[in-house]
Amino acid sequence: MKKKPQPAYVAETRDTRFAGTFEVLVPIPGRNKPGRAAGNFPSQQAAEGWLHSDEGKEMVADILRDAEKTHSK
Numbered sequence: 001m002k003k004k005p006q007p008a009y010v011a012e013t014r015d016t017r018f019a020g021t022f023e024v025l026v027p028i029p030g031r032n033k034p035g036r037a038a039g040n041f042p043s044q045q046a047a048e049g050w051l052h053s054d055e056g057k058e059m060v061a062d063i064l065r066d067a068e069k070t071h072s073k
Contacts, residue, residue: 037059
């Protein structure tokens, strides 16, 4: 049975230059480090809003599609 990948999520930015901001991270199968889906957002609510928007969903899908192509080579 194939394991379903974890969904994208919002996390506080770790980069101290952007302290207090949030980013959208996409767990990529076969990689230890998640991919970043967009720039920094001023609040968790803004990042979650973007993640659930059509643009956010499309970008997450593109990241996973690209990762799958790269991983399958």
